[in-house]
Every structure is written in C-alpha cells, then in structure tokens.
Amino acid sequence: MDNPAEIKEKLAKACRILYHQGWRETYEGHISYRVPGTDTVYIPAHRHSAETMAHLGNMDADGITVVYLDGRETGLEEPVSEYVIHTEIYKARPDVLSVCHCHPFFATTFSCTKQELLAISRHTALFPGGVPHFDAGPQLVHLVEQGQGLVKALGQRMAAFIRGHGIVTVGKGVEDCLFRVDWLELACRTQFVASQMGELNPWTWPEMAAGHFVNEVQGPAYWRYYLQLGQEKGWW
Ligand SMILES: [Zn+2]
Numbered sequence: 001m002d003n004p005a006e007i008k009e010k011l012a013k014a015c016r017i018l019y020h021q022g023w024r025e026t027y028e029g030h031i032s033y034r035v036p037g038t039d040t041v042y043i044p045a046h047r048h049s050a051e052t053m054a055h056l057g058n059m060d061a062d063g064i065t066v067v068y069l070d071g072r073e074t075g076l077e078e079p080v081s082e083y084v085i086h087t088e089i090y091k092a093r094p095d096v097l098s099v100c101h102c103h104p105f106f107a108t109t110f111s112c113t114k115q116e117l118l119a120i121s122r123h124t125a126l127f128p129g130g131v132p133h134f135d136a137g138p139q140l141v142h143l144v145e146q147g148q149g150l151v152k153a154l155g156q157r158m159a160a161f162i163r164g165h166g167i168v169t170v171g172k173g174v175e176d177c178l179f180r181v182d183w184l185e186l187a188c189r190t191q192f193v194a195s196q197m198g199e200l201n202p203w204t205w206p207e208m209a210a211g212h213f214v215n216e217v218q219g220p221a222y223w224r225y226y227l228q229l230g231q232e233k234g235w236w
Helices: 004-020 083-092 105-110 122-126 144-154 174-197 205-210 216-233
Strands: 030-034 040-044 064-068 098-102 159-162 166-171
Touching: 004 030, 004 040, 004 064, 004 098, 004 174, 004 216, 030 083, 030 174, 040 083, 064 083, 083 098, 083 144, 083 166, 098 174, 105 166, 105 174, 122 174, 122 205, 144 159, 144 166, 166 174, 174 216
Parallel strands: none
Antiparallel strands: 030 040, 030 098, 040 064, 098 166, 159 166
C-alpha cells in the first residue's frame, strides 16, 4: 500500500471504525501509517476547531495530512496536536508501520490504575510481554521528550497505557494496529469483570506467547470484518 489516495482512504475508514465501534470518548483519537522504508507518515490533520469540525466519525481522505520524521516542512495541513506519539515511535521502531492513539473506556480507565494487564484471556495474546504504563503527567503528549519517554516505556512491545488518558497501539499495518485497539479494550474489560467474579487465573506471558489463541496475522481478517460491518451500518 504506497498509493497516497489508497493510504488516505484506508486511514479515514480506520478513523470511522474507531468512532463507530466506540473506542473513544466523544470524537477524539488518531491513527497513522508510515510508508515502508521511508520517513513519510500519513496522519489526520488538526481540525478540531469550531470552523472545521472534522473528527474520527466524519473523517474523509482529505482530512489526512503528511509529516516527515526529520521534521522538514511539507507545506500541507498541520497534523493532530499529539503527533509526537506517532513520530517518535516510528523513529525508534522500524518494524512499526502504524500507530494508533485513542481513549477506549475500559482501557483508558485501566490507565488510571497501577494494575498490570494479566494474560488471563485470549485477547492478551496480541500483547506479548504485557502492556506497560507510561506517565506523561496530567497533560497531553505534545513534547518530543514526552514522545521519547513513551518510546522508552513501550520498548519492543505492541501497546502502552498512557496514565489517566488513553492507550497507544502499534502494528505492522493499519489492520493489526486497529485489531489491537479492539482487543486491548476487550482484555481490560474482561480483566475488570473477571476480577469481580473471583480470583484471577492468569497464565504467564511466556506461556501466552507459546500459545496459539490469535496473532497479528489475523489483522486483515478483522479489517475485512470491520469493512463489512461499516458497509452494513452505513459508516461511509
Ligand atoms: Zn489523547
């Protein structure tokens, strides 16, 4: 996928999926894509103004802009204000081609605790080694230093909680990045409900990694499911 129109269309659909699947509070969140082997990143533009109220739920291809990892000017629209979440991860992780930051309810609530995500359900198979907590302070992630802190907390893992704020997931494509948002929210919801039912019964992370519940290869299958759902429900 290196055709600009195709990339923009895909990211716009991913935004609408985030919105309609309810992985959000109000209208916020963003997902980006890095063209493989380049420093070119496609990312939603900053349009949260009263005049141009573009958001996750009404995102179109023309709401997607470009940033370069070396910070050189594009002459295009400004990206979302928390773009350093994306750019710092891409700089540090050549394996990552997609980054999503959003605020799904259960995962965001989890970020307000010191609880560790446990390998108690199949959803956690997408997060080998667990999901670290990152604290950017009681503020948005706007500074390069904060982005670098997030990169350090994330390490080689595939998601992180941002304290009192939300989550970030990464992927080898838009498909598995979005799939991880879905399953991190399910994992947090499941752990919360299970904790009310009785003593939690986790596997270790190495046991989960050696298992066969699910892996990121299934991302494209989930993507096709989301596309079909959107078609049925008129999301675009
Ligand atoms: Zn946020």
